[in-house]
Amino acid sequence: MKNHIMLITYPDSFGKNLKELNRVMHTYFPKEIGAVHILPFYPSSGDRGFAPIDYRRVSPEFGTWEDIETISRDYEIMADFMINHLSKRSEEFRDFVEKHDDSEYAHLFMRFKDFWENGFPTEEEIALLNKRKPCAPCVDIDFADGTTEKIWCTFDEEQMDLDLRSEAAWKFVERTLREITSHGIPLIRLDALAFATKRPGTTCFFLEPDFWQLIDRVRDMLEGTGVELLPEIHDHYTKQLSIADHGYYVYDFVLPVMVLHTLYTHSNTRLLHWLNICPRKQYTTLDTHDGLGTVDVVDLLTKEELESVIRKTEDYGANFKWDYSKDSQGAKVVYQINCSYYSAVGENDQAYLLSRAIQFFTPGIPQVYYMGLLAGPNDYELMERTHYDRNISRHNYTLEEIDEAVQKPVVQKLCKMMRFYNSHPAFSGEMTLPSQEEGELKILWEGNGDKVLLEADLNTCDFTISYWEKDEKKTLEL
Secondary structure, three states: OOOOOOOEEEOOOOOHHHHHHHHHHHHOOOOOOOEEOOOOOOEEEEEEHHOOOOOOOOOOOOOOOHHHHHHHHEEEEEEEEEOEEEOOOOOOHHHHHHHHHHHHOOOOEEHHHHHHHOOOHHHHHHHOOOOOOOOOOOOEEEOOOOOOOOOOOOOOOOEEOOOOOOOOHHHHHHHHHHHHHHOOOOEEEEEEEHHHHOOOOOOOOOOHHHHHHHHHHHHOOOOOOOOOEEOOOOOOOOHHHHHHHHHOOOOEEHHHHHHHHHHHOOOOOHHHHHHHHHHOOOEOOOOOOOOOEEEEHEEOOOOOHHHHHHHHHHOOEEEEEEEEEEEOOHHHEEEEEEEOHHOOOOOOOHHHHHHHHHHHHHOOOEEEEEHHOOOOOOOOHHHHHHOOOOHHHOOOHEEEEEEHHHHHHHHHHHHHHHHHHHHHHHHOOOOEEEOOOOEEEEEEEEEEEEEEEEEOOOOOEEEEEEEEOOEEEEEEOO
């Protein structure tokens, strides 16, 4: 994988389909983007693509596999595989509903009656679960034979959990991964991976050694293909450190809230600590299609520091996704902050550019969300029209809107930084942190005689990016 900036986008958010997406990248960002994470483009029955019906097809409104293969000629593509679940409307689940125990997919899905000792968890077992619902994570399914069963459903009621204790599930996993990667896709994001490990009497989340056995089995399936895996997990930062220790790429989900804390408080202390200990084999983010994770920074920020960030984003229009577990005092916990990153820094161009500069100087491969690439503000109209809070940061851009947005000075300066990052060899070297005072930030990259330096005043958000040519220090003009 090249250490070039990766775009994150829905297949219909940067133009209305894959052909228009390809045109946008080539027309406006030919040197800014080296890879693209195209969020689920398969036919789906919910959760904006994350309830896949059929991995063998591209949803017709987005295009075809030929469109994916065309994009892959110029960009490394990351695609999603939802290893925890499959759509209720998939061929496999419909066959299960029709034939019940006689279906070849009868053991593909997680059936409560086969999992819990008495067919349903006790109140104590429900309380233990790491869950996204205030109740047992299941849905009643009526079968063609007149019976009803509870099927595990961690997320939306369109998303039926797979039973990865069964060989039927593993046959499905291998068949699907081989289908996806056969179309020139070298990067697979394993969505909701930690929820795929389940044992009675546990949290059913990131269970060890189950987790390592699961991800290693997926890796072994793809051995020799050159395909890399990216586990998608929002949890305590030590989970990411552990995954990195096992040799896998991880997400730096700490960085979004950590950078906001740094800009809000004008203090470098927490960020410098994270830069010292964060994994080097990682993808960095500020914004994604999901919100800004808060669970990821627990113990890196104090409870009071995290609450202060949350309150500040609320001032800037954010809403929140709540966890159904409680803290030690029994209070509700904010799980994610829903807000565009540009709005989260008060729609201040200088603060926004500094936040991106910090991301680019953080170890890892940077990912830039499509709204972030255009410095897009919160979309309240879409959120209110669709009655879906997360849509505050999921604006769909027309070609005309993109043509207008790329003219904004903040976007032009961001693009200049992105081109610099992609072209400068020092970012493939090593990062060090020079001596610095509380209200400033200095990050240095050096490699093979090349070096670049970020120097920032955290009180004003003014910053410079310096580089050296034949021992002559120069400044990147923005």
